[in-house]
Amino acid sequence: MRKGLSQLSKMSLLHLKTGSVCPPTTPGLLRCYNMKYCPYAQRTLLVLHAKNIKHEVVNINLMEKPEWFFEKNPLAKVPTLELDGKLMYESLVTCDYLDEVYPEPPLYPRDPWQKGRExxxxELFGKVISSMYKTYRAYAKEDKEEMAETFNEVVNGLAPFEAELKIRGTKFFGGNTPGMLDYILWPFGERFPVVEISARKMLPQTELPLLKSWMQNMKEDRAVKAVYIPPEIHKMYLEDSLSGKPGYDKNYSALLASKV
Amino acid sequence: MRKGLSQLSKMSLLHLKTGSVCPPTTPGLLRCYNMKYCPYAQRTLLVLHAKNIKHEVVNINLMEKPEWFFEKNPLAKVPTLELDGKLMYESLVTCDYLDEVYPEPPLYPRDPWQKGRExxxxELFGKVISSMYKTYRAYAKEDKEEMAETFNEVVNGLAPFEAELKIRGTKFFGGNTPGMLDYILWPFGERFPVVEISARKMLPQTELPLLKSWMQNMKEDRAVKAVYIPPEIHKMYLEDSLSGKPGYDKNYSALLASKV
Structure with missing residues (x-):
């Protein structure tokens, strides 16, 4: 196990690919199939850490998927959860399941209407996600006009979330501690700096002051710290991805250190 | 109120559009914003009927959306639920909410892992939905090759659902009576005959015998009967939609009767 890795999570670091053998499971131990840079799988990891759920992580190469992975999930996507031969997939489905079965701390409001509102x-945040990907693609094409346009789309998409934090008047969407909405949004919050780098513009402090504080506050959360990837590494991964060669197993940290 | 309309549901038949005024709400009465031919909104109506929840329906013209509708739902989509000024949207979110607050009959399995599996x-059914829309578009273009290809995609996408019915060995996915999976899938099941008409091919009895029985069984369900639209009317609506002029308020039943 890598030094400093959370005691909660046993992780196979290399991304398994075509021709690999699925590592044997351990009875009673929850397994999360993951891709190190996938924001959707990161949601599930965040909830696993927030609830102190013992688990192991198996990383999957999404460009050259192992044959056996299609038997785990016909969509062959991450996150996929496995427990004693039972399987479940999709970030929201897995996060909701974990919240139901491991009730502490509860991540949704108790009131069903409030839960539905979260x-x-x-769903509304889906617009922000699609604008973020548009910004990345504009960056790849070095289309400055499109970069500016799509960046504005991100900022506009975030407005209802800034308004929501204002109405709630709390540090996190979940209150004094992060809730489900915080953890579902965070993997994209963690990548906002990459959008800023891609568009060569900062998210405006005057328009989004509460979201900017939220980003700082989230970085102090224990679950976020456990799976945090810094913007510089996200950027390197993104650039490799955009060129069609995602560096699942590349040592970006070492590359980064060598540049300093 | 139209004769024969379910006593559970008070429905404004015309689809309200730009320039309209939002009809006043009734305290304590659940309202569902709907579009008569929207399969997603139909999911919510099915759950409302399955659980005998008193409600009213307000139909929305999705091509010329009323200005006030954006205040109800920033995505301005149906279904949207409103109760005493509180708002909720998205078919799965609203259906899950209704199942939580109106527990009888329960539509999900009690076991959280089984619920997650549903x-x-x-999610997996999303592939079938996207193949269905591809078949419609191939039909609009009269591209026979594409019609055949996309129809095969629908058939292949249905294979895991046929297999699931076989494993379960029950009349419905939910058991002896329809459950959430049945109601979420049904609006598309109701439109399978339109796919058959579009592709000029029948879903194969030999490959999908249990799903074909499921379709017959579903048509006998009380909730399904309450919101059922026959294939001929779906087809007329689809053709108008594909030509860019969805006939929200067109009297397709009368047109159909005049043809007989």
């Missing part, structure tokens, strides 16, 4: 906001 | 199958 899920509406998660 | 939600995985709902």
């Amino acid at each position: 899920r509406c906001l998660i | 939600r995985c199958l709902i």
